[in-house]
Amino acid sequence: FYAACRSPDPGIITVFAIDGENLCVVQHESTGGLVPRNFKLLDDGRWLVVGNQETKTVRCFAVDSETGKLQLASEVQTP
16 A cells, blocks of 8 residues: 655655554655655556656656565656
C-alpha cells in the first residue's frame, strides 16, 4: 500500500505492508521535489511514477516485488 504526503520539503511516499487489520510502515521515500501531486503504479506494479507539482519533476522508482520498497531509477524535469 502506498500513500503520498504533500509535505512542503520534500514530498514523501510511504510504503506500508498490510498485516491482517494493521498497516506497518516499510519505508519513507523522498519524492525529490515539492508537492507530489499524483503517483501511479505501472507495468503490473513494477514501477511507481510520481509527479512533483511545485518543482516540476517526475521521478520513476523501481518497486521491489518482495517488499514493495522503492528504488530511484530516473528523474526528468518538465517545462
